Amino acid sequence: MSICSRIFSLIALFFLLAGCSHNPSSVQIKELRLPPKVSSGSHIVRPGESLFSIAWLYSRDYKELAATNGIRPPYTIYPGQHVNLTPSSYGSRTSRLASKNVSATVGSGMVKKQPANKHKKIEPSSRAFSWQWPAKGKVVQVYSNSNGLNKGIDIRGKLGEPVSAAAAGEVVYAGSELAGYGKLIIMKHNNSYLSAYAHNKELLVREGDSVKAGQKIAEIGSTGTTEPKLHFEIRHNGKPVDPMRFLPKR
Known part of the structure; x- marks a missing residue:
């Protein structure tokens, strides 16, 4: 082989390797649902967050965070507010604000609940209630809290398929601020139970909305993950529990 041929072959090989290194299919997307290893300190509120989403992030009971920080x-x-994460026996410490002069307008970036819809508000019962499946697909990953890898179940689906409320309640978070969850909805069913619906394509409800059991609240998507599916969680007093213990057999 001549010197020119060898040089040409090396140049071709260089461009081939460079192209492979920039191949989008070689990029791995990891789902990050592990809560930060935090036992004390504070969380600075960002725009779009709610007390419920912060409690969810740290696997804490929203009632405890509210009492500790004097939030009623x-x-x-509000953005810039410091939420104390130090565990307490439902203390009454007052939360600190990064800025003392916070405007009461939505335009200031205040983390504020959207007005509820005009329908009559559904008050979650404190009595036991029945759960129903939030999606029709097959369960492809089960609950595994022992190693912290999956705090719920993953249900396979197709893009755009309906996601339904597993029980009646109030939407307390609808957004995409929690890493690894994509477009996420968190619902409050009573003072003890919350549920979450992650990786949605579209969110059809907003914070403050009252939702009936079985009502369509979102569409299955792949936001924050690599394939269309619904990640579904149930929390009891802030702690993850196995949804299969509550959902009916099918």
């Missing part, structure tokens, strides 16, 4: 219903918080 409807649990309105």
Whole structure:
């Protein structure tokens, strides 16, 4: 082989390797649902967050965070506010604000609940209630809290398929601020139970909405993950529990 041929072959090989290194299919997307290893300190509120989403992030009971920080219903918080994460026996410490002069307008970036819809508000019962499946697909990953890898179940689906409320309640978070969850909805069913619906393509409800059991609240998507599916969680007093213990057999 001549010197020119060898040089040409080396140049071709170089461009081939360079193209492979920039191949989008070689990029791995990891789902990050592990809560930060935090036992004390504070969380600085970012725009779009709610007290419920912060409690979810750290696997904490929203009632404990509210009591510790002196936050009363409807649990309105503000960007720049420091939420104390130090565990307490439902203390009454007052949360600190990064800025003392916070405007009361939505345009200021205040984390504020959207007005509820005009329909009559559904008050979650404190009595036991029945759960139903939030999607029709097959369960492809089960609950595994022992190693912290999956705090719920993953249900396979197709893009755009309906996601339904597993029980009646109030939407307390609808957004995409929690890493690894994509477009996420968190619902409050009573003072003890919350549920979450992650990786949605579209969110069809907003914070403050009252939702009936079985009502369509979102569409299955792949936001924050690599394939269309619904990640579904149930929390009891802030702690993850196995949804299969509550959902009916099918």
